[in-house]
Amino acid sequence: MTVEQVNSYQELPTQAPTVWSRTVELTIINFIGSIPRPLGTLLRRLAYRSIFARMGRRVYIQAGVELLGARSMEVGDDIKILRDVRLEIRHPNSLLRIGDRVCLDRGVDIRATGSDCLIEISHDSYLGPYVCMAGPGHIKIGKNCQIASHTGIYANNHREYGLSREGIEIQDDCWIGSGVRILDGVTIGKGSVIGAGAVVTKNIPPYSIAVGVPAKVIKLSKGGVA
Known part of the structure; x- marks a missing residue:
């Protein structure tokens, strides 16, 4: 685990939500979550500030987004969360942190069912449909x-x-093809490309192109180290 991950882990919440806060969360989501745009978009932008741990500016959430444990979610600026996305944080000492200008496309499913779990999506990243x-x-x-x-x-x-x-780390500027599987304990180095359908079971060096089952490096671009 990197120093940055350890520092982030130390920031995980430790206080459990109250019964009242959970009731408020469910009430707001049940009444507003299914209202279509444009009215629903505006209402969610206003009302969801009271249920997220943090919610930035210009957050766009479509109808049909399912949230469970929003008190353990931090959302940055200029976020797009499209239809049928499911975000679930079951334990109060786990955290989902979404950076600025991130898009979660239709049907993305993010779940942390255990305790002491940090899921972080950094700035300017995109998760494609049904990731x-x-x-x-x-x-x-x-x-x-860019994750297809x-x-x-x-x-x-x-x-x-x-x-x-x-744990898993996908470093900056990576492109992950459609249908890829990334298993526990893997780090994918900066600037790497993983071909569609690959199963990544081992670390991938920076600036690599990897394909296959299991994934193997077939090329290193300039700056890559085998």
Whole structure:
């Protein structure tokens, strides 16, 4: 785990939400979550500020977005969250942090079902339709990453000794093709490209092109180190 991840982890919330705050969250989402645009967009932009841990400016949330545990979610500026997205943080000491200018396309599913889990999506990144991300391990998506549709990022795995939660990091400027699977314990280095349908089981060096099942590096661009 990097120093930056440790520092972020230390910022995880420790206070459980009250029954009242959960009731307010469910009430607001049930009454406003399904209202179509443009009225629904405006109402969600105003009302959801009271249920998110932090909500930036110019946040666009379409109808049909499902939220569970919004008190453990931080959302930056200029965010787009499209229809049928599901964001679920079950434990109060876990956190979903979304940076500025991030787009979660239709059907994205992000879940942290365990405790002490940090899922972070940094500035200017895009998650395509039906991307799935799940803890309980930490997941960090770097800046300016493009993750194509139906990709699965799973920060847990069944090992001989039980369930692992080593975490996953996708560093800045990565392109992840459609249908890729990224398994627990993997770091994908800066500027890398992962071909469609690949299964990433081991670390990928920076500025690499990797394809296949399991994914293997087939090319290193300038600056890459094998």
